[in-house]
Amino acid sequence: MNDSLFTFPKGGVHPPEAKKLSEHLPVEVLPIPEEVEILLSQHFGTPCKPLVTKKDPVIEGDLIGEVEKGLGANIHASVTGTVKSIGTSAHPVSVSVPSITIQTDPESRPREYSTSDWKDLSRDELLGRVKKAGIVGIGGAGFPTHVKLSPPPEAKIDTLILNGAECEPYLTTDHRLMLEHTAEVIEGAKIILAILGIKNCHIGIEANKPDAIEAMKSVSGKASSNGFSISIDPLVVKYPQGSEKQLIESITGRRVPGFGLPFDVGVIVQNVGTAKAIYDAVVLEKPLYEKIITISGHGIARPANLLVRIGTKLSDIVAFLGGTKPGFAKVIMGGPMMGFAIPTLDIPVTKTTSGVLFLTDDEIDASSHSQCIRCGWCLDACPMGLSPNEIGLYVEAGRPEDTSQFGVFECFECGCCAYTCPAKRPLVQFIRLAKMKAKK
16 A cells, blocks of 8 residues: 555445546536436535426526525536426435425527626625535535535534545546546535635545546646645555545544534635536526437446436436446446445436446345344454444334434445455445434
């Protein structure tokens, strides 16, 4: 292991990377589908209230949903057309959520945006453009970005970290973004620094992306001026290197306390894709209504990195890529470690969709699990130092409400425990069930 690479000290695993399927494929633009289903809940917080009604005409980029009270982010039309219906659509986690279906106008032309100089804008003006664009954390749970960039006054923020680790197997979205939109990502970092009123930014990238590291170093060196300091920090290839708390400890050595947040140790973390979205929002005044996603796995006819409109159904993507291959067994929305298996291709892409995997029988393990053999491998693998084995045993014993003593609410469900378990125990599912039951 190269001593110059950064990493976190506790736990982690090394699953097969499986990135060769798509890491060298340039981003393609998916043709606009005949219709899109735009979910009104694409963020952490309250679902948006629709601002349009059936048969209303909409233009690409129009505001069609907003949150009246509470935490949330604006939703915009991703195509030009007519509102077909307002109802519900399938969701990979919540089963179904409110949505707006828009019938695309085949004669419409893509909306054009022009650049503007952002350097004379005030902090409030910059933050206002981010909020107006409906940006959320693209690489995580969809926390509204304008809220994250407004830490409490008592927080002494001194460091911004951009997450370009992309440690999930198969996924290559951030890799291609850093190669093909290097300057925009770096400019987005400078905008974030201006909003936060700080100067120091670290961009963490796993060492399995040497071309992205060199590209980002080249541009970041030129950008480190006017008081800004932007450095590229190569990371050890280890999952979950891209997890917020692990990334902070890898790069700064600071440890976020249990139940604490990054700003408690003076750090704000944003995904590189979020930085690009912030550039679009501030420089182009373009809302977040399209994103790059990875389509991979040996079960899809043609893997790809695609720029897709929010609300595009997975079935339209599969049709564009030539369908599925023999032996196709499972669809995962997200990565194989933290993603969710889905039963239908009628699910639309959201702001937080990082990829969709079409896995064959050879790529999954469908064997049944057995009893805990007390090997302790999950304890060694857990990057948070928790006790996944005990949580599983307590859930099976009907005592999920007693699992807080083993750190269940500190778990971010990375899947290291389940991956390393020789008994194939569904520890992440046990943990999710324990959280749900304990909260009730």
